[in-house]
Amino acid sequence: MSEGEILEKLRQSIFNYDAEAAAKAANEAVEAKIDFRKALEVLTEALRSLGEKFSQGEIYLPHLVMAADAMERATKVLQAIIPKGEKIGRGKIVIGTIQGDIHDIGKNIVSAILRSAGFEVYDLGKDVSIERFIEKAQEVGADIIASSALMSVTMPQQKVLEDELKRLGLKGKFKTIVGGGPVTQEWADEIGANGFGRTALDAVKIVEKLLSQGG
Amino acid sequence: MVSFWEVLDRAINTGPMLEPNEFDMLIFRKTSELAKEHDIRYDPNTPVPSDDSLADDLFEAGLKLYLETGTYCINSHRQIKFSEEEIKDALKDVPSKILIGEGAEAKWLERRDIEDRKEPLNLGGVIESNPQEGEIFVKLYQSIAQEKVVDGIYFGPSPTVEGRAWRAGSPLEVHAGRCAASWVREALRRVGRPGLHLITACPSAAADIATCDPGNGIRISDAIAIPTTTELKTDYDSLAKVAFSLDYGCYRNPYWLPMIGGYAGGPEGAAIAGVAGAFHSALVCQTRISGFNNAGAILIEPKGVQTDRRVIWVTSLMWQALSRNTNMIGGMGVTTAAGPGTEMMFLENAATAIAIVVSGGHITHGIRKAVLARPNQGSGLEPKFQGEVAKAAAGLKRADANEMIKALLAKYEDRLAKAPEGRSFEELYDLKTLTPKKDYLEIFYKMKKELGELGLSIE
Numbered sequence: 001m002s003e004g005e006i007l008e009k010l011r012q013s014i015f016n017y018d019a020e021a022a023a024k025a026a027n028e029a030v031e032a033k034i035d036f037r038k039a040l041e042v043l044t045e046a047l048r049s050l051g052e053k054f055s056q057g058e059i060y061l062p063h064l065v066m067a068a069d070a071m072e073r074a075t076k077v078l079q080a081i082i083p084k085g086e087k088i089g090r091g092k093i094v095i096g097t098i099q100g101d102i103h104d105i106g107k108n109i110v111s112a113i114l115r116s117a118g119f120e121v122y123d124l125g126k127d128v129s130i131e132r133f134i135e136k137a138q139e140v141g142a143d144i145i146a147s148s149a150l151m152s153v154t155m156p157q158q159k160v161l162e163d164e165l166k167r168l169g170l171k172g173k174f175k176t177i178v179g180g181g182p183v184t185q186e187w188a189d190e191i192g193a194n195g196f197g198r199t200a201l202d203a204v205k206i207v208e209k210l211l212s213q214g215g
Numbered sequence: 216m217v218s219f220w221e222v223l224d225r226a227i228n229t230g231p232m233l234e235p236n237e238f239d240m241l242i243f244r245k246t247s248e249l250a251k252e253h254d255i256r257y258d259p260n261t262p263v264p265s266d267d268s269l270a271d272d273l274f275e276a277g278l279k280l281y282l283e284t285g286t287y288c289i290n291s292h293r294q295i296k297f298s299e300e301e302i303k304d305a306l307k308d309v310p311s312k313i314l315i316g317e318g319a320e321a322k323w324l325e326r327r328d329i330e331d332r333k334e335p336l337n338l339g340g341v342i343e344s345n346p347q348e349g350e351i352f353v354k355l356y357q358s359i360a361q362e363k364v365v366d367g368i369y370f371g372p373s374p375t376v377e378g379r380a381w382r383a384g385s386p387l388e389v390h391a392g393r394c395a396a397s398w399v400r401e402a403l404r405r406v407g408r409p410g411l412h413l414i415t416a417c418p419s420a421a422a423d424i425a426t427c428d429p430g431n432g433i434r435i436s437d438a439i440a441i442p443t444t445t446e447l448k449t450d451y452d453s454l455a456k457v458a459f460s461l462d463y464g465c466y467r468n469p470y471w472l473p474m475i476g477g478y479a480g481g482p483e484g485a486a487i488a489g490v491a492g493a494f495h496s497a498l499v500c501q502t503r504i505s506g507f508n509n510a511g512a513i514l515i516e517p518k519g520v521q522t523d524r525r526v527i528w529v530t531s532l533m534w535q536a537l538s539r540n541t542n543m544i545g546g547m548g549v550t551t552a553a554g555p556g557t558e559m560m561f562l563e564n565a566a567t568a569i570a571i572v573v574s575g576g577h578i579t580h581g582i583r584k585a586v587l588a589r590p591n592q593g594s595g596l597e598p599k600f601q602g603e604v605a606k607a608a609a610g611l612k613r614a615d616a617n618e619m620i621k622a623l624l625a626k627y628e629d630r631l632a633k634a635p636e637g638r639s640f641e642e643l644y645d646l647k648t649l650t651p652k653k654d655y656l657e658i659f660y661k662m663k664k665e666l667g668e669l670g671l672s673i674e
Contacts, residue, residue: 060477199516
């Protein structure tokens, strides 16, 4: 099978939300000694186009989740041909719904969109304590901590997270982004968060911007 | 008959185990299959369908979904599943009418037919408007309660109490809940409607239970709102609210909001999940004993909005399915993109309210703006308008309502993503006289006139 055919199989595995097919095509890419960068680019582009379709309402959250799962399966296989020390992910993000809040669908969408954009996402679920956010971020060497709050009564915990990061001297180490129903840019500014996403799709742009700023 | 104690057994100890993401994907797989199997297809040109066989097909699809999934308990990771016989048995028990409120404000809340000439009730008022604590809270709810067309009020705690922001599940939330209940009762007394029906909606069970106080809070003629996490999920707090309300004797008001674009998929899947929610209500939330429901679709973007034509289609079809096949009492509230004080909010309000009423529903959770831009974003004039529109829509034919709603949609739907923010209670009302300011009243009358020109005659 030619390189083009294998790369097309990889692409189609994402469009078909097929994790098994993605792993199989990735194996074929490894055996054919295809440049891993080409394989990753094909996968990322396919996911990006699915992200666009999601934003247009043509596909739904489960499609994004399945596509991101397929991407992860393929990436795991491709690890075999990625030189040690080569950074392939675009950045690491720890994400969760803030303590006291059990709403997670918005957070799940952001998680799926970030995964589909090639970021390494550690999703802690819902009702996540401040301590857990920070512990996980330190454990994985995260770049960004993202918190979601869907109720005005759970939003204050986002400030508690900011204050705790400052208290521990970690504010410079981890950037923070906030989102969720009642959350606004004004709130993000007030508490000192680095970024705010009004919609789930804003998340990728904001993360890219924050990571490009360095520091 | 499945007792609630058996439901708890299944939730906590005996139900099949499943990981949360497996349950979510099960929902998606089944709704996708069932939409094809039953040929359920969203038609953007018919936000209010007039197809009884489609409604019945949807009911069958919803039943099959619930038979497969049951309700998922988030805490235990168990499915609470029921047999078809158990579901049908519970549906037979569901009362077709309940008496809410007290004294002069006691009212029958009954199931409605599609195109029913019986006027709907107008419950809820303004919900989740970010009301600030203290006297302004009382005045805001007073402005709602003084409107005779409001038949009941839904409330939750103000975001701060004693000057402090409280966290859900904390002791301060308990105090916030009790304060909110006492302030709403005060508002009712001030307008001479002490018996008006109330619905409490604190995040935690402890706080909701704390609001139950015949003297100064929730009475047995009132209700506790019972949330369902999207899709078809419950948790120990919601189950605790059910357990308490069964013992205390107040009504249960389950609500579920299938999300278009979420785990149920598109409009078709959301409609199927919407019908399935009714079985969850009857069995897990025990509305087979008593209660009423608030259910309808929401969008992912714009967040939580319920006035988009897809939402209207899902909500209308779901309630038509339930009205034709069950005794379920319920309806929906309206969550708008635009804020109070804007023409657009009235247009959105009217479109969705008309759809709910002709489809067999009541207004059950009032009106609110989806994303609040400031504190106290609500007033009595929005539920007044909503109630007048809803009652005027009683007896409309679905086909006529469909045309009316399409005309209304044309006036606002391209602005849903960038809707005007609106104003706060203090900006819209004279706080001394508790009357709407002149400019707000002018918008109110202008919108009523526009609806009259579309064929909806409002007294």
